Amino acid sequence: EPEVTQTPSHQVTQMGQEVILRCVPISNHLYFYWYRQILGQKVEFLVSFYNNEISEKSEIFDDQFSVERPDGSNFTLKIRSTKLEDSAMYFCASSGSSSLQFFGPGTRLTVL
Amino acid sequence: AQSVAQPEDQVNVAEGNPLTVKCTYSVSGNPYLFWYVQYPNRGLQFLLKYITGDNLVKGSYGFEAEFNKSQTSFHLKKPSALVSDSALYFCAVRDGTWGNQGGKLIFGQGTELSVKP
Numbered sequence: 001e002p003e004v005t006q007t008p009s010h011q012v013t014q015m016g017q018e019v020i021l022r023c024v025p026i027s028n029h030l031y032f033y034w035y036r037q038i039l040g041q042k043v044e045f046l047v048s049f050y051n052n053e054i055s056e057k058s059e060i061f062d063d064q065f066s067v068e069r070p071d072g073s074n075f076t077l078k079i080r081s082t083k084l085e086d087s088a089m090y091f092c093a094s095s096g097s098s099s100l101q102f103f104g105p106g107t108r109l110t111v112l
Numbered sequence: 113a114q115s116v117a118q119p120e121d122q123v124n125v126a127e128g129n130p131l132t133v134k135c136t137y138s139v140s141g142n143p144y145l146f147w148y149v150q151y152p153n154r155g156l157q158f159l160l161k162y163i164t165g166d167n168l169v170k171g172s173y174g175f176e177a178e179f180n181k182s183q184t185s186f187h188l189k190k191p192s193a194l195v196s197d198s199a200l201y202f203c204a205v206r207d208g209t210w211g212n213q214g215g216k217l218i219f220g221q222g223t224e225l226s227v228k229p
Contacts, residue, residue: 004155031214033216033217035217042219042220042222043156043217043219043222045217045218048214048215048216056216091155093156093217099144099161099163099214100158100161101158101217103148103155103156103157103158104155105154105155106154106155
């Protein structure tokens with residue numbers, strides 16, 4: 001069964017450093033998303049991506065964040081200068097012609 | 113604005129007993145509703161969805177959910193709980209303002225289900 005994969009599973013970084021979180025969506029999907037979950041809190045939408053451009057972004061997704069689909073398979077989330085409050089689990093998701101979003105296992109980002 | 117509420121932070125059930133995890137929603141237009149489950153240190157796994165049709169939706173692992181438009185609820189149920197059902201359950205509504213495809217999911221705060229032997 002096809003699945004969304006994410007790397008790394010855990011990323012530890014120093015405050016102010018740049019991080020890139022990587023995702024490989026399901027191959028025939030067209031819509032891509034990033035969500036995050038701060039420990040003990042609910043899952044929050046960050047950004048959606050379709051046709052090589054951002055479709056929608058939340059208030060959380062400020063100028064420090066960017067997304068890219070550099071080739072036909074990867075979908076990345078970059079945080080330019082990490083803050084302590086960026087520590088969270090980041091989930092990538094993708095969907096096809098139905099409204100069902102499939103989620104990856106997540107990347108746990110720890111900012112020290 | 114669209115929103116989802118899960119009024120219970122935790123639900124405790126004895127194995128073999130029926131379980132219910134509650135969810136209410138607020139949307140404009142017809143809701144697209146989902147239940148996901150999250151096991152420790154794992155991602156979100158899809159359980160079931162309601163788009164249209166029968167109000168009783170059957171999903172994975174013996175779970176079902178009942179859509180009630182008048183009460184704006186979409187409670188998750190299972191007739192007989194298993195210890196292995198213990199996990200974090202999220203109700204979500206899809207933002208339908210982006211046409212029939214795509215659209216972000218808006219999640220409830222999650223309900224921790226604990227099934228004891």
